[in-house]
Structure formats: C-alpha cells, structure tokens
Amino acid sequence: MRSYKYEVFTMILEEQIKRGILIQGQRLPSVREIKNTYSLSTSSVQSGFEYLMMKGLVESSPRSGYFVAYTPDTHVSKMKTYLPPVVRDAEFAENVMLTSARNKPSESSTFNTAAPGDLLVPQKLILRTMQEVIREKGAALLRYYPSNGLDELRKQISLHTAIHGCLLNPDEIIITDGALQALTIALRAVTDPGDIVAVESPSVFSVLEAMANLGLKIIEIPIHYENGFDTEYFRNICTSNEIKAVIVTPNFHNPTGIVMNDDAKKELLKAAVSFQIPIIENDIYGDLYFGEKRPRSIKSFDDSGLVMTYSSFAKTLAPGIRLGWLHTGRFYSRSERARFVMGRSVSPIYQELMLKLLQGNSYQRHLRSFRKHLNRQALEVLNALRRYFPEDSYFHSPQGGYSIWGRLPERTDMKSFFNYCNQNKILFTPGNTFSLTGEYDHHFRIVFADRITEESMSLLESAGKKAKELAR
Numbered sequence: 001m002r003s004y005k006y007e008v009f010t011m012i013l014e015e016q017i018k019r020g021i022l023i024q025g026q027r028l029p030s031v032r033e034i035k036n037t038y039s040l041s042t043s044s045v046q047s048g049f050e051y052l053m054m055k056g057l058v059e060s061s062p063r064s065g066y067f068v069a070y071t072p073d074t075h076v077s078k079m080k081t082y083l084p085p086v087v088r089d090a091e092f093a094e095n096v097m098l099t100s101a102r103n104k105p106s107e108s109s110t111f112n113t114a115a116p117g118d119l120l121v122p123q124k125l126i127l128r129t130m131q132e133v134i135r136e137k138g139a140a141l142l143r144y145y146p147s148n149g150l151d152e153l154r155k156q157i158s159l160h161t162a163i164h165g166c167l168l169n170p171d172e173i174i175i176t177d178g179a180l181q182a183l184t185i186a187l188r189a190v191t192d193p194g195d196i197v198a199v200e201s202p203s204v205f206s207v208l209e210a211m212a213n214l215g216l217k218i219i220e221i222p223i224h225y226e227n228g229f230d231t232e233y234f235r236n237i238c239t240s241n242e243i244k245a246v247i248v249t250p251n252f253h254n255p256t257g258i259v260m261n262d263d264a265k266k267e268l269l270k271a272a273v274s275f276q277i278p279i280i281e282n283d284i285y286g287d288l289y290f291g292e293k294r295p296r297s298i299k300s301f302d303d304s305g306l307v308m309t310y311s312s313f314a315k316t317l318a319p320g321i322r323l324g325w326l327h328t329g330r331f332y333s334r335s336e337r338a339r340f341v342m343g344r345s346v347s348p349i350y351q352e353l354m355l356k357l358l359q360g361n362s363y364q365r366h367l368r369s370f371r372k373h374l375n376r377q378a379l380e381v382l383n384a385l386r387r388y389f390p391e392d393s394y395f396h397s398p399q400g401g402y403s404i405w406g407r408l409p410e411r412t413d414m415k416s417f418f419n420y421c422n423q424n425k426i427l428f429t430p431g432n433t434f435s436l437t438g439e440y441d442h443h444f445r446i447v448f449a450d451r452i453t454e455e456s457m458s459l460l461e462s463a464g465k466k467a468k469e470l471a472r
Contacts, residue, residue, distance in 0.1 A: 006048030115319035117450030149175025166300035182310035202434030228260035252285035252401025255445035305330030388464025
C-alpha cells in the first residue's frame with residue numbers, strides 16, 4: 001500500500017482527535033510549525049491537512065488556520081439493540097414500499113437510492129468502452145456465453161480481489177445478473193424452503209425480499225456500532241436453532257455503514273465453522289473505502305470453504321451494469337445448478353465491457369476518483385445533519401460505502417416527520433424497512449451517492465428544522 005510523507009503527522013493528529021486529546025474547536029499547529037517539526041515541504045503539510053479535512057476531522061478557517069472539526073461521539077457508539085430470538089416468516093410490512101415505490105428517475109434529489117447518481121457515473125468511459133467492444137466482437141455478442149461466465153473475466157475478478165489479500169479460485173466463481181441474483185443462488189445452494197437463516201439487524205430490504213421469495217424463515221442478529229455483527233448472540237442462537245446459513249455485510253454495512261474489524265470477522269468465521277454453517281458474505285461495498293486501505297473480506301481468512309462471497313459492479317460503476325459474481329467455496333456444484341435455471345448466461349456485452357475495464361487500469365482510476373467524491377459528499381451530508389438536526393440525534397460517521405444511519409430522539413413524532421419528508425420530496429428510507437422487528441422506529445438511512453447540490457443541502461436543512469420542531 002502506498003504511503004505518503006504527510007502521514008508522519010496526520011496519524012498523530014488523527015489519533016489525538018479520536019481519543020479526545022484534541023477537542024472540537026481547538027486550533028492546530030500552523031503549516032509552518034508542522035513543516036519545521038517534521039522536516040516536510042509546504043505542499044506535503046497542506047496535503048496532510050486536506051486529507052484530515054476529507055475525513056471530517058479538521059476544518060480550515062481563512063487567515064486563521066486549521067481547527068479540530070468535531071470530537072467523535074464515543075458514548076453513543078456503545079449503544080446496543082436488544083432483539084428477542086424469535087423466528088419470523090420473511091414477510092414485508094407495508095412501509096417497505098416506501099423504498100421501492102419512490103425510486104423514480106424524475107426525482108431531482110434523492111437520499112434513498114443506494115446507487116451512484118448520473119453525475120457520478122463515468123458515462124464517457126463506459127460508452128467508449130462499449131463501442132470498442134461492439135466493434136471488436138460484432139455478432140458474437142448476440143450468442144450465448146458460458147452459463148458460469150467468461151473464463152478470462154473470472155480470472156480478472158480473481159486478480160482484482162488478490163490485490164487486497166483475498167485469493168479466489170477462478171473456477172469457483174460464477175458470473176451473475178447482479179448481486180441480488182448472486183445472493184439468491186447462494187441461498188438456493190445451501191437452504192430449502194422453511195429453513196432458518198440468520199441475518200443482520202438492521203438488514204437491507206433486498207436481502208429480506210430474497211428470503212421471502214425462497215420461503216425462508218429469519219432470525220435477526222443485532223448489529224452494534226463498536227464491532228458490527230453480534231457473534232456472541234449468534235452463537236447462542238445456534239445452540240437452540242438449526243441455522244442453515246448466515247448472511248453478513250462486514251464491510252460498510254447497509255444501512256449502518258459499520259465495518260467489522262479483522263478480529264470480529266475471524267470470530268464469526270470460527271463460530272460458523274464450529275456449527276458448520278455457511279457464511280454468505282456481501283462484499284458489494286468493500287471497494288468503496290475512504291481510508292488508505294481496503295478492509296479485508298471474511299473470505300480472505302477462510303480455509304474451510306464455508307464462506308460464499310458475492311459482489312457486483314452496479315455499486316462501483318453504474319446501476320445499469322447488471323453484472324455481479326459469486327465465489328461459491330465448497331458449494332460450486334449446487335450453485336452452478338441454481339444459476340443455470342435462472343437463465344442461460346449474463347449479458348455478453350456487460351461481460352466483455354467489464355473484462356476490458358479490468359484488463360486495463362481505467363477501472364482502478366475510476367474507483368480512486370469515485371471514492372474521493374463519495375468521501376467528500378459523506379462529510380458534507382454528515383456535517384449538515386449534525387448542524388441542522390436536534391443535538392441529541394445520532395448519525396454514524398461512515399468510513400466507506402453509500403449510507404449514513406441516523407437516529408432521532410425518542411420524543412420525536414416519526415410519523416409526522418416522515419409525512420413531512422414525503423410531502424417535500426425529501427427521500428430518506430425509514431428504519432423499519434430494514435427489519436421485521438419494529439426496533440428501528442426512530443432510525444432512518446441517508447444515501448450520499450447522488451451529487452450533493454445546494455438543493456440537497458436545503459432539503460436537509462428543512463428536514464432538520466422539522467425534526468427539531470417535532471422533538472420539542
């Protein structure tokens with residue numbers, strides 16, 4: 001991983017801010033002071049402060065210098081959600097329609113669609129590469145492709161994951177029509193209707209929908225701010241229930257944005273191995289990290305073959321690129337059969353498009369640029385939420401991905417809040433659409449994957465004022 005000269009001082013300042021040694025509003029050493037202390041150039045020091053500003057730790061005041069932007073809310077991060085261990089049929093409540101029915105292309109500003117907005121999609125790169133593919137492949141694009149995907153594409157995906165320490169056998173990869181199909185294949189490979197599957201709580205509604213369609217039952221496992229998936233709770237559930245699979249999103253979990261640390265990932269893997277329960281790992285947001293290093297996948301620690309990992313290019317490139325992949329682990333044969341009955345093959349032009357992008361360096365360049373845009377927008381939205389909403393609200397600071405998980409004070413009339421947002425086209429996703437438990441009445445998800453504009457900020461300010469009014 002590339003290192004930067006400015007890290008000699010940014011790592012120290014970052015640690016001091018996170019530990020509360022440096023507090024909000026405190027003035028930081030000047031560029032000249034940092035330059036002399038650490039023997040750096042002016043440009044290196046300025047780059048370091050820009051890096052800290054991108055992370056939301058530092059802010060600049062013209063002619064006054066740099067100041068600590070905020071002190072992390074460590075006391076809130078210890079909050080835990082209690083969920084009774086109840087097995088439920090995966091049936092949607094009516095408010096799930098708030099998420100699917102509102103995704104309209106005509107909306108000018110959205111905070112509920114977890115996909116890159118038009119202005120962040122690399123349209124020229126995609127269309128130019130598509131034209132090259134059409135010229136080179138011609139009528140071959142009109143034929144069937146292998147049901148498990150192009151050999152060379154599967155090899156390129158394997159090379160891409162290897163960069164971050166996850167070694168995948170290309171022969172165990174299946175190309176799919178997006179991430180949801182990959183999840184469905186994985187579930188069909190290891191479960192039957194009526195089986196019980198453990199899933200995170202909160203969990204993205206598409207996961208709940210996939211299980212409902214397969215006739216599966218659910219036990220929800222709490223997600224905690226400090227380390228994500230509650231492995232101890234999971235172990236206890238496994239001793240009294242026959243769990244057939246567990247679905248997790250360890251990196252930039254949707255909707256909370258939480259990342260499991262490596263120890264927590266290993267502990268979950270250890271528990272799954274002890275009970276011989278397949279892990280279905282959603283790593284769709286793993287490449288959208290804001291720091292210097294991509295978080296590792298659970299699969300990268302696995303030598304049992306119990307982990308099935310899936311991802312998609314719809315979240316990193318464009319929502320219309322319906323191309324994902326599933327690494328099947330020890331369940332290849334059953335996964336292959338499940339894939340075949342869903343259609344003969346994935347779109348040839350999408351496969352050839354992604355192959356060409358992965359063979360060069362244009363996709364990696366796009367990811368670097370895309371991550372910077374997302375990081376800036378995350379900080380902009382997060383700062384606005386903290387500025388406009390009630391002081392005792394909580395908004396989790398994301399380190400990657402697309403979403404911010406928010407909670408309003410218990411005294412807030414949430415029905416009135418969401419009615420106001422709906423009427424004014426402020427498209428948040430209510431927290432209860434991410435669970436069957438009713439535990440997230442006062443939560444909501446904000447997505448920052450669309451271009452943030454003055455109109456966006458105005459909508460957030462308007463929603464915040466309404467939240468303050470309702471919380472009085």
